[in-house]
Amino acid sequence: MDPSVALLTIFVLAVFVGFEVISKVTTVLHTPLMSGANAIHGIILVGAILVVGHSDSLVAVVLGVAAIVLATVNMVGGFVVTDRMLEMFKPKRKPQSSSDPGSAPAGPRGADK
Amino acid sequence: MTPVWSQLVNLAVAVAFIMALKGLSGPKTARNGNLLGAGGAALATVVVFFANPGMKNLPLIIGAIVVGTLIAFPVARKVKMTAMPQMVALFNGAGGAAAALVSVIEFLSSGHEESKVTLAATVFTVVVGSVSCTGSLVTFLKLQELMTTRPVILPGAKLFTPLVAVAIVVAAVALVVSPATWVLVALLLLSLVMGVLLVMPVGGADVPIVISLLNAFTGLSVAASGYVLDNVLLVVGGTLVGAAGTILTREMAKAMGRPLTNTLFGAFTATAGGGAAGPDDRPVRSSSPDDVAVMLAYARKVIVVPGYGLAVAQAQHTIRELADLLTARGIPVVYAIHPVAGRMPGHMNVLLAEANVPYEQLKEMDEVNPEFPSTDVVLVVGANDVVNPAARTDPAAPIYGMPILDVDAAEQVVFLKRSMRPGFAGIQNELLFDPKTTLLFGDAKDSLTKVVTALKAL
Numbered sequence: 001m002d003p004s005v006a007l008l009t010i011f012v013l014a015v016f017v018g019f020e021v022i023s024k025v026t027t028v029l030h031t032p033l034m035s036g037a038n039a040i041h042g043i044i045l046v047g048a049i050l051v052v053g054h055s056d057s058l059v060a061v062v063l064g065v066a067a068i069v070l071a072t073v074n075m076v077g078g079f080v081v082t083d084r085m086l087e088m089f090k091p092k093r094k095p096q097s098s099s100d101p102g103s104a105p106a107g108p109r110g111a112d113k
Numbered sequence: 114m115t116p117v118w119s120q121l122v123n124l125a126v127a128v129a130f131i132m133a134l135k136g137l138s139g140p141k142t143a144r145n146g147n148l149l150g151a152g153g154a155a156l157a158t159v160v161v162f163f164a165n166p167g168m169k170n171l172p173l174i175i176g177a178i179v180v181g182t183l184i185a186f187p188v189a190r191k192v193k194m195t196a197m198p199q200m201v202a203l204f205n206g207a208g209g210a211a212a213a214l215v216s217v218i219e220f221l222s223s224g225h226e227e228s229k230v231t232l233a234a235t236v237f238t239v240v241v242g243s244v245s246c247t248g249s250l251v252t253f254l255k256l257q258e259l260m261t262t263r264p265v266i267l268p269g270a271k272l273f274t275p276l277v278a279v280a281i282v283v284a285a286v287a288l289v290v291s292p293a294t295w296v297l298v299a300l301l302l303l304s305l306v307m308g309v310l311l312v313m314p315v316g317g318a319d320v321p322i323v324i325s326l327l328n329a330f331t332g333l334s335v336a337a338s339g340y341v342l343d344n345v346l347l348v349v350g351g352t353l354v355g356a357a358g359t360i361l362t363r364e365m366a367k368a369m370g371r372p373l374t375n376t377l378f379g380a381f382t383a384t385a386g387g388g389a390a391g392p393d394d395r396p397v398r399s400s401s402p403d404d405v406a407v408m409l410a411y412a413r414k415v416i417v418v419p420g421y422g423l424a425v426a427q428a429q430h431t432i433r434e435l436a437d438l439l440t441a442r443g444i445p446v447v448y449a450i451h452p453v454a455g456r457m458p459g460h461m462n463v464l465l466a467e468a469n470v471p472y473e474q475l476k477e478m479d480e481v482n483p484e485f486p487s488t489d490v491v492l493v494v495g496a497n498d499v500v501n502p503a504a505r506t507d508p509a510a511p512i513y514g515m516p517i518l519d520v521d522a523a524e525q526v527v528f529l530k531r532s533m534r535p536g537f538a539g540i541q542n543e544l545l546f547d548p549k550t551t552l553l554f555g556d557a558k559d560s561l562t563k564v565v566t567a568l569k570a571l
Contacts, residue, residue, distance in 0.1 A: 004230055007340055007348055014336075014349050017131055025138040027368050027477070030325075030361065030458035034146050035201045037357050038139040038328050040130050041208050042193050043154055043350040044335045045178075047215045047342050051222075052177075053168030060218045061170055065177045067214035072181025074208035075158075079151035080189035081200055082137075086144040088194075088466040100266025 032085045039078025045071035119164030122156065127349040129153030134357050157346055170412035186563065194464055195424040199256035202324045205247030212302075212334040212351075213242030217297065219341050225292050227341075232292060234340040236285045239297065240304045242334035245327045247308030252320050252327070254310075256456060262317030265540040267310070274310045277303055305560055309340070317539060318498055319376040322365045322459040326373070329358025335532065354507040368452040369515050383414045397533070397545055399552040402560060405527055406567035408551070412489035415439055416481065417448045418518055419465065421455050422495015422531065426557035429468030432494060435565050436474070446516045447474050449481040449491075449518050478518060485522040493520060494529045495557045510540050526550045529560050 001009075025033055047069045052064035129149050136146020158178075161170070185204075192200045216238035220227070220368070227235070254260045284300040287293075315323050339347025366373045409415060417432060436446040443567025448470065455462035465475060476484075485491065493500055500520040503510040520526055521544055528545060530552060535541050544550055553560050 003343070004228075004340075007345070009217075009338075010345060010348055011352050013334060014352035015356045016192055018134070018353040019360055021131055021134045021353075022138045022357045022360055022538055025361070025364060026140070027364075027452040028459045028462045029138060029140060029143060030365055030368070030422075031141055031197065031201075031460050031463065032147070033134075033137045034325050034328055034358070034361055034457075035197070036143075036150060037354045037361070038132065038201055038205050038208070039147075040133065040150055040154070040350055041212075041328075041332045041335045041354045042204075043157060043347060044208060044211045044215060044338060045128075045154075046157055047335075047338050047344060047347050048211055048449035049158070049161050049168075049522065050165065050342060050344070050357070051215055051218045052170050052174050053165060055169070055222060056216065057221065060221050061173065063214050064170075064218050067218070068174060068212045068215070069181040069184070070207040071211035072178050073185040074204045074211065075185075076152055076182050077189040077200070077204045077207075078186035079147060079154070080186060081197060081204070082147045083144065084189070084199060085194075085463050086147055088463045089140060089143065093116070104338075 032082055035078060035082040035085060039075055039082055042071055042075025042078050044076050047071075114166045119160050122160045122164075123346040126157045128344060129156075130350050130353055134353060142161020151481050155410050194467060195421070195455075196257070197463075198321055198324065198460065199253045202252045202256065202327075206246045206253070209242040209245030209249065209327070209331040209334060211242075212331060212338045213239050213301065213337050216242070216341050217301065219338075220292070221294065226244045226310050227292070230287055231341055232289045233547050234337045235297075236288055236300065238334045238337040238341060239301055240281060240285065240307075240344045241337070243301055243304035244308040244311065244332060245330040247305045248312040248327045248330075249308075249324065251309055251312040252315075252324050255315075255317060255320050257538050261539075262320075264316040265313045267313060268316070270310060274307075277307050277310060281307060299404050309341065310412055315377065318453070318512055318515070319369070321453065322362060322369065322373070322376050324457075325358060325362040325365050329362055332356075332358050365453075365458050368458055375514075382429040395546050397552050398548075398550065399554055400527075402563035403567045404552065405551070405553055405565050406571060407490070408490055409435075409439060409444070409524065409525065409564070410442065410568060410571050412439075412444055414484075414488045414490075415444055415446045416484065416491045416523070417446060418491060418493045418496050418500060418520060419448060419450070419454060419461055420494060420499065422456060422497075422529075423557050424461070424464045424495070426495065426559075428494065428558040428561050429464055429470070431558050431561040431565065433465075433468050433470050435561055435568070436470070438565060438568050447481065447484075449478070449520075450475050450520055451478055451496070452516075454496065454499055470500065477517060485519045488523040489525060491523040491526045492529070493526060494561070495531075497530075497535065498540070499543055500544060501540065502544055503540060503542070512540065520544065521547065524549065528552045529557050530554060531556060 048067040133146045133150030136142040216235045278380045283301050288296045336351030439446050504512045504515045504517045
């Protein structure tokens with residue numbers, strides 16, 4: 001198969017997988033899902049590493065280093081933020097046994113301080 | 114050509130991404146899904162070094178990764194839950210910029226001999242990545258309220274925007290036909306301007322949908338850069354996000370009850386000043402915390418409508434305390450969660466979960482709307498647009514058509530507000546002037562604390 005047709009085939013199939021895989025999502029998960037998907041396109045980091053690794057010109061290296069920093073921010077930040085959001089959805093320790101609301105716990109790990 | 118073993122690893126990473134998205138769409142599997150995605154991405158990043166021995170600039174590359182991590186990790190750990198949406202927007206802008214840069218560099222090193230198909234992919238990456246970058250920055254500024262949240266139509270934008278669009282198309286075609294660096298630079302700059310022009314006219318309440326759309330854009334841009342670099346993993350990862358992001362954007366727009374084109378270009382067609390908020394001198398009924406406490410204490414049924422104002426005031430814990438007190442008095446309390454309460458779909462659920470509000474008290478819009486007519490008191494805490502009847506009655510309002518919580522059907526409504534300032538969409542809420550409405554001005558947390566104290570004394 002012609003290499004560029006092979007890539008096109010992969011592209012088209014991936015479009016359908018992308019459509020199918022999240023066809024039904026509750027609104028509750030819209031924000032974390034968007035954030036998680038956002039982190040996944042941080043995979044551009046791999047591309048940025050490759051272009052810098054094969055560049056000699058100063059301009060290319062400077063731009064490429066910027067691209068690596070940005071891509072890393074996208075990937076690392078994206079996954080960490082998503083995890084923090086989803087942390088909030090973990091099962092509760094004890095449902096409504098505290099009759100004294102004054103002792104309400106200050107939230108998991110005081111994450112939102 | 115990369116070795117076969119690394120291609121196989123990339124296949125595994127691609128599968129991990131698919132499973133990650135699948136996991137993220139279910140509440141029980143979401144967290145593991147995200148971790149799987151992170152693991153896949155980390156694996157792919159490590160493998161690229163071993164699969165391409167003899168890469169140049171290694172110290173620079175590793176240094177840049179370390180710098181990026183040092184920037185992103187602490188920020189992502191510390192950012193407030195209320196500021197999550199704009200954080201995601203910033204990360205997305207970074208990704209778009211990175212994708213555009215990667216294609217620019219590839220063009221600089223070998224663009225002049227590239228095939229037409231590769232050049233077309235380069236053009237696509239640069240245009241879409243740049244639009245996503247500056248567009249995301251504008252959404253960040255809007256959500257962070259560093260600029261107005263109302264739709265902004267720059268002078269001459271009606272003429273200028275199509276002009277820039279045409280210029281982009283011309284530059285794109287020119288670049289594919291006869292590749293030249295200056296054309297690429299022009300294309301890059303035009304696209305950066307386009308991103309700003311596209312997002313400026315979007316009203317505050319619609320910004321989350323645009324972030325989701327730009328997220329899909331970045332995905333497609335990454336996919337196209339994979340085409341340029343002949344890298345399967347970039348094609349798969351980018352395309353997955355592009356496709357899933359498109360579906361998600363459509364779902365979000367549906368939750369807001371607005372077609373996507375309306376979100377993007379609504380400001381241009383809306384009648385000038387329609388539903389606009391000016392200073393309004395009509396009388397409102399304001400009240401004291403003690404009165405509100407009495408009202409609540411003798412209600413038979415109470416519904417709380419939490420909004421972004423609650424989150425900003427960090428009043429999640431106080432509202433829970435109030436709800437617990439009422440429940441102890443035998444008054445049923447539920448929280449009515451509008452799909453876009455907070456800044457984004459699902460945002461409010463995250464915030465309340467953080468305050469340990471029991472799940473069974475959270476009710477979604479369709480479930481809770483029939484209950485309003487039989488409710489004595491609705492406590493609206495820092496919400497505005499999601500209970501604004503203008504969404505049903507005023508075709509000129511920017512939020513017209515958005516499904517809202519039918520708070521006006523309840524017997525009495527109490528608004529906790531800081532001021533008469535209109536909501537995020539920038540329009541006035543008629544309900545504030547309704548005779549059945551009582552206002553309690555002040556910081557949501559202060560007001561609630563006072564109500565709680567008064568309630569305890571009763």
